[in-house]
Amino acid sequence: MTDANNHADSWDEPDFRQMFESLPNQFIVVDPQRRVLAATDSFLAATGKHRDAILGRDILLVFPDNPEDPAANGTTVLRESIERVLATRETDILPIQRxxxxxxxxxYEERYWQPLNAPVFDTDGTITCILHGAEDVTAQVLAK
Incomplete structure (x- = not known):
């Protein structure tokens, strides 16, 4: 077990960034002001975005509501979920969202997602960022 602990201690931040970006699931990390800090390659592929075009930008501006859909409320739902996470300090799992x-x-392309937002804490218990997961469930929804 000692070798495993020593190896874990030798990992540096770029290794974790590369590992995060390579995760097969769709995740994005935002700070408490909703600025994008990181995104998995899978998330970028699912949304057609480029990492350099979204980093540092407000997630609600990067992924705006469809202006041709008067019922579009994705940005409102996402903003409210992030606010709940910051207020409750708990993961917020949302119903399937268009x-x-x-x-x-x-x-715009019609898409459906199974989203969640989870707080990430520093050693003092302060929320440093929010992990936003969004599984693309479009095929399942449209197949019904």
Whole structure:
């Protein structure tokens, strides 16, 4: 077990960033002000975004509501969920949510997601960031 502990201690931040970015699931990390800090390659592929275009930007501006859908409320639901996580300090698991994705040509593609937001704490118990998971369940929803 000592070798495992020594090896774990030798990991540095870039290794964890690379490991996070390589996760097969769709995750994005935002700070308490909703600025994007990191995203998995899977999340970027699912949303058609490029890492350099989203880092440091407000997630609600990176993923706006579809302006052609008057019922679109994805940004409101996401903002409220992040606010709940900050207030309750607990993971917020949301029901399946329609949240269309803006394509490179400016049009929107209908998409459905199973989202969750989880707080990440520092050693003092302060929330340093929020892990946003969003499983793309579009195929399952449209198959019904």
């Amino acid at each position: 949240y269309d994705i803006e394509l490179s040509d400016g049009s």
